Amino acid sequence: MTAASSRPFPDGFLFGAATAAFQIEGGAFDDGRTASIWDAFCREPGAVINADNGDVACDHYHRSTADVALMKDLGLQTYRFSTSWSRVRPDAGAVNQAGVDFYAKLVDDLLEADILPWLTLYHWDMPQAQEERGGWTVRETSERFLDYAMTMHDALGDRVKVWTTLNEPWCSSFLSYTAGAHAPGHQSIAEGMLASHHLLLGHGLVVRELRERDASLNLGITLNHTVADAFDPTDPRDVDAARRIDGQFNRWFLDPVYHASYPADIIEDIRAVDADAVARFEAAVIPGDLEIIATPIDTHGVNYYHGELLSGTVPELTPPQGEAATDRPTGSPFPTHHDIHWVERGLPRTGQGWEVQPEGLTRLLRRIWDDYAQPAGIKLHVTENGAAYDDVAVIEDGETRIHDADRTEFLRVHLAATLDAIDAGVDVGGYFYWSLMDNFEWAWGYEKRFGIVRVDFETLERSVKDSGLEYRRIISERAIGYPATLGAL
Numbered sequence: 001m002t003a004a005s006s007r008p009f010p011d012g013f014l015f016g017a018a019t020a021a022f023q024i025e026g027g028a029f030d031d032g033r034t035a036s037i038w039d040a041f042c043r044e045p046g047a048v049i050n051a052d053n054g055d056v057a058c059d060h061y062h063r064s065t066a067d068v069a070l071m072k073d074l075g076l077q078t079y080r081f082s083t084s085w086s087r088v089r090p091d092a093g094a095v096n097q098a099g100v101d102f103y104a105k106l107v108d109d110l111l112e113a114d115i116l117p118w119l120t121l122y123h124w125d126m127p128q129a130q131e132e133r134g135g136w137t138v139r140e141t142s143e144r145f146l147d148y149a150m151t152m153h154d155a156l157g158d159r160v161k162v163w164t165t166l167n168e169p170w171c172s173s174f175l176s177y178t179a180g181a182h183a184p185g186h187q188s189i190a191e192g193m194l195a196s197h198h199l200l201l202g203h204g205l206v207v208r209e210l211r212e213r214d215a216s217l218n219l220g221i222t223l224n225h226t227v228a229d230a231f232d233p234t235d236p237r238d239v240d241a242a243r244r245i246d247g248q249f250n251r252w253f254l255d256p257v258y259h260a261s262y263p264a265d266i267i268e269d270i271r272a273v274d275a276d277a278v279a280r281f282e283a284a285v286i287p288g289d290l291e292i293i294a295t296p297i298d299t300h301g302v303n304y305y306h307g308e309l310l311s312g313t314v315p316e317l318t319p320p321q322g323e324a325a326t327d328r329p330t331g332s333p334f335p336t337h338h339d340i341h342w343v344e345r346g347l348p349r350t351g352q353g354w355e356v357q358p359e360g361l362t363r364l365l366r367r368i369w370d371d372y373a374q375p376a377g378i379k380l381h382v383t384e385n386g387a388a389y390d391d392v393a394v395i396e397d398g399e400t401r402i403h404d405a406d407r408t409e410f411l412r413v414h415l416a417a418t419l420d421a422i423d424a425g426v427d428v429g430g431y432f433y434w435s436l437m438d439n440f441e442w443a444w445g446y447e448k449r450f451g452i453v454r455v456d457f458e459t460l461e462r463s464v465k466d467s468g469l470e471y472r473r474i475i476s477e478r479a480i481g482y483p484a485t486l487g488a489l
Contacts, residue, residue, distance in 0.1 A: 005481070006477075006479045006480070006481055007416070007419055007479060007480055007481070008478055008479040009419065009478050009479065009480075010422060012429070013428075013429065013430055013431075013478075014077045014078045014116065014381075014429060014430030014431070015075070015076060015077050015078070015430065015431060015471075015474070015475040016076055016077060016078035016079055016080055016116075016118065016430060016431070016432040016433075017071070017074070017076055017079060017080070017432055017433045017434075017435065017436035017452065017471075018079075018080035018081070018118075018383060018384055018432040018433070018434050018435060018436065019060075019079075019080070019081050019082075019435055019436050019437065019439065020081070020082045020120070020123035020124070020125075020167070020439075021081070021082045021083060021084040021087070021123060021125060022036060022038050022054050022057075022084065022123070022124065022125040022440065023054065023057060023058075023123075023435070023439035023440045023441070023442075024057050024058040024060040024437065024439045024440070025054075025057060025058075025059075025060045025061040025084065025087075026054065026055060026056040026057040026058065026059040026060065026061050026062070027059070027061030027062060028053075028054055028055040028056075029055075030061060031087075031096070031098035031099065031102075032087075032090055032096040032098050032099060033084065033086055033087040033090060033096070033099060034086055034090035034091050034127060034128070034129065035086065035127070035128040035129075036084070036085070036086040036125035036126060036127055036128055036183075037124075037125065037126050037127075037128050037131045037135070037183040037184045038054060038124065038125050038183045038442075039053070039054065039055075039086075039128065040128045040131070040183065040184070041182070041183030041184060041185055042054065044185060044328060045327070045328065046326055046327030046328035047185060047326060047328045047443065048324075048326065048442075048443055048444075048445045049324055049325070049326060049443065049444055049445040049447050050445050050446070050447070051445075052440065052445025052446050052447075053440075054440045056460075057439060057440045058437055058438070058439055058455050058460065059460050061102065063460070064102070064105070064106050064109065065105075065109055066462075067436075067437075067462075068106070068109040068110055068113050068115070069113070070453065070462060070464075071110075071113065071115055071436065072113040072114075072115065073464075073472075074452075074453075074464070074468060074471065074472045074475070075471075075472050075475040075476055076115055076436075076475070077115065077116060077430075077475070078115060078116035078117075078118050078162075078430065078432070079110055079115050079116070079117065079118060079436070080118040080120060080164075080383060080432045081106070081117070081118070081119065081120065082119070082120040082121070082122070082123035082125075082167065083103050083119060083120070083121060083152055084099065084125050085121075085122065085125060085126060085127055085145075085148050086125055086126075086127045086128075087099035087102065088100055088103070088148060088151055088152065089127070089144075089147070089148045089151060090127065090129075091127050091128075091129035091130070092126075092127040092129055092130035092133075092141075092144045092147075092148070093129070095151050100151065100152075100155045103152070103155070103156065104155055104156060107119075107156055107159050107160055108159070111159060116161075116162065117156075117159070117160045117162070118162045118164070118432075119152070119156070119160050119162065119163055119164065120164040120165075120166075120167050120222065121145075121148070121149050121152060121163070121164065121165055121166070121206065122145065122165065122166050122167060122172070122199075122202075123167040124167070124168075124171065124172050124176075124182070124183070126141070130144060131184050135177075135184060135195070136172065136173065136177070136194070136195035136198045136199055137177065137191045137194040137195055137198065138194075138198065139198060139201070139284070141198055141202070142198045142199075142201040142202035142205060143202075143205070145202040145205070145206065146202065146205045146206055146209060149165070149206040149209070149210070150209060153210060153213065157213070157214060157217075161216070161217055161218055162217075162218045162220075162299070163206075163210060163217055163218070163219050163220070164220050164221060164222050164299075164301060164383075165202070165203040165206045165207060165219075165220070165221050166199055166200075166202070166203050166221055166222065167222045167301075167303075168222065168223065168224040168303060169196060169199040169200060169203075169221075169223070169253055170196075170223070170224055170249060170252070170253060170333075171224065172195065172199060173192050173193075173195035173196035173199055174192040174195075174196065174248070174333040174334070174335070175333045176192075176195070177191040177192040177194075177195045178191065178192030178331065178332075178333050178334075178335060179192075179330050179331050179332060179333035180328075180329070180330045180331055181323065181324070181326075181330040181333070181443055182442060182443065185328070187330070187331045188277075189270065189273070189274045189277040189335040190274065190276065190277035190280045190281065192333070192335065193270070193277055193278070193280070193281040193335070194280065194281060194284055196252065196253070197281065197284055197285055197289070198284075200253065200256055200257070200293045201289055201292060201293060203221055203257075203293065204289075204292035204293040204294070204295050205292060207219050207295045207296075207297060208292060208295045211295065211296075217298075218298045218299055219297050219298050219299070220297045220298055220299030220300055220301055220378075220381075221257060221297060221300065221301065222300075222301030222302075222303060222383045222384070223250075223253050223254070223257075223300070223301065223302070223303065224249075224303040224304075224305075224384070225249070225250050225302055225303065225304055225364055225368070226245070226246075226249050226250065226304075226306070226307055226308050226360075226364075227307035227308070227357070227360040227363055227364050227367075228242040228243075228245040228246040228249070228250075228307070228308050228310055229242060229307060229308065229309050229310065230242040230310060230311075231309055231310060231311040231315070231343045232311070235311075235312065236312075237311070237312025237313060237339065238310060238311045238312050238313075240312055241310040241311055241312045241339065241340045241341070242308075242310045243265070244266070244269060244334070244336055244340060245308055245310055245334065245340060247263050247265060247266040247269070248266055248334045248335065248336065249334075251263045251266065252266060254368070254372055256290055256293045256294065257293060257294060257297070258294065258372045258376055259294065260290040260291055260293065260294035261290060262285075262290075266336070269335075269336040270335045270336055272336070273335055273336050273338070274335065277335070296376070296378075297378060298378065298379065299378065299379050299380075299381055299429070300368065300372070300373050300378050300379070300380050300381070301380075301381050301382075301383030301384075302364065302365065302368060302380055302381065302382050302383060303382075303383055303384035303385070303434075304360070304361045304364055304382065304384070304385055305354055305384075305385065305386070305387075306322075306354045306355040306356070306357050306360065307355065307357045307360035307364075308342060309342065309343040309344075309345045310340060310341065310342060310343065311341045311342075311343050312339050312340070312341070313339075313341065314341055315341055315342075315343045315344065317343075317344040318341075318342070318344070319342055319343065319344040319345075319353075319355075320349065320353035321342075321353065322352050322353040322354045323443075324442070324443035324444045324447075326443050350387040350388055350389060350406075350410070351387075351388045351389040351390045351448060351449075352387075352388045352444070352448055354387070354388075356387070356410060356413075358413040358414050358416065358417040359417060359420075360417075361382070361385065361414055361417040361418065361421070362417045362418075362420040362421045362424070365380060365382075365418070365421035365426045365428060366421055366424055366426055368380060369421075369425075369426040369427065373427075374427070379427050379428075379429045380426060380427060380428050380429065381428065381429045381430045381431070381432070382414075382418055382428065382430070382431045382432065383432050384432060384434040385414050385431065385432070385433065385434060386407075386410070386411075386433055386434035386435060386450045387406070387407055387410040387450065388441070388444075388448035388449055388450045389404055389406045389407050389449065390449075391404050391407075391449050391454060391465065393454060393456075393463065399463075400454070400456075400461070400463040401463070401466070402454050402463060402465035402466060403466050404465045404466050404467050405466070407452070407465065407466075407467040408466050408467040408470045410467075411433060411452075411467055411470065411471060411474075412470070412474075412480060412481075414431075415431060415474065415480050416480060418431055419480070433452060433471060434450055435450045435451050435452075436451060436452065436453060437451040437452075437453040437454075437455050437462065438450065438451035438453070438454055438455040438457075439451065439455070451465070451468075452464070452465055452467045452468035452471055453465065453468055
């Protein structure tokens with residue numbers, strides 16, 4: 001990589017890292033916590049590579065104070081974490097004080113280290129008992145989610161000022177209830193649609209209640225997004241394929257949050273595939289729901305990993321799918337996926353087979369800003385961006401070192417892409433690398449490592465990778481040398 005110049009980040013721009021409770025905490029059944037849907041799913045034959053589970057994970061539940069010290073050493077200004085519904089209100093029932101106390105201690109440690117707590121209420125770990133009552137396919141779950149959220153606010157509202165309701169509801173609806181790739185592993189178009197609505201309803205109920213409790217809170221949602229490009233912009237089939245992926249991935253969640261409506265074109269697309277599913281969905285969206293979902297927020301979290309190049313016809317070369325090669329059969333997360341094909345475009349790929357497309361992040365931020373956030377007066381944050389590579393640990397001078405050049409470059413080019421968006425007028429308030437540390441990577445188990453900190457899953461030793469050292473340097477200097485090429489990627 002060559003560098004043209006040093007580019008400073010704006011005053012007030014926050015540098016952080018992100019994790020999720022189930023992926024790092026462990027202590028799965030300690031101190032009153034009961035099973036989540038992911039505890040159950042991990043025990044489904046073939047659902048997770050190597051039959052891995054989150055019983056121990058990174059053991060953050062017992063090592064949180066040391067992990068916060070590590071964050072401070074890295075220079076993090078903010079830390080995005082999630083609380084576990086199954087730890088705080090086991091079985092979606094009564095409050096478990098030990099679970100609440102764990103998060104209270106974590107928040108106190110963060111504040112003492114001068115790290116802003118960025119709390120996410122739901123990162124996919126619903127209590128299994130609530131799933132057995134219908135999970136996100138039933139309205140009751142939205143109401144129980146509100147109860148859990150208010151428990152967290154009762155405990156932490158005086159110290160936590162940034163609240164995110166949901167992380168990536170596309171994953172916890174369509175990837176989970178339609179594709180069956182994530183917990184609870186169902187394969188139903190109707191269930192995916194119902195889950196998406198009740199997730200968003202839960203979001204709206206929580207934002208409305210928190211706003212009434214404390215108008216000073218910073219409230220938001222985190223959505224995963226993609227950039228859907230037509231392979232041939234002059235071919236109507238390719239344009240339609242890109243429209244449908246954008247609609248099912250992006251607009252299905254953007255439109256109700258910002259405009260109190262689901263995208264009509266996508267509803268009709270799905271109706272042509274499964275009219276009964278749409279009928280069930282439309283019956284579940286009762287008067288007033290969309291107004292609740294569109295309760296104004298302050299922050300929109302943008303999760304971005306890669307884009308898509310799409311065609312309406314079969315391409316000459318089919319690219320890698322980038323999905324976990326589990327033994328349990330899964331389907332498409334897109335209700336209308338017929339005649340949609342992904343096209344290889346020769347970009348570098350991560351260890352998961354995901355394309356490395358930093359300019360896509362710039363375009364995505366500009367599109368969300370122009371079409372949604374700016375008119376609503378809402379600030380954007382890049383709340384997840386990262387890459388899995390097959391790291392190799394070596395011992396040098398008695399210390400564990402990880403020379404992860406690809407991840408280091410990935411971090412640099414995506415920070416530069418974020419600056420490109422800021423230079424274009426987009427109000428981006430911060431960047432959170434995913435992930436702080438190697439962890440349980442859902443259906444991939446422990447096969448893929450995203451962290452800027454390595455975790456030895458036998459000893460649980462933490463070791464800062466070269467990417468973490470580079471991130472620390474960038475944070476300290478609040479500037480980056482502009483990457484003119486993708487270098488090692």
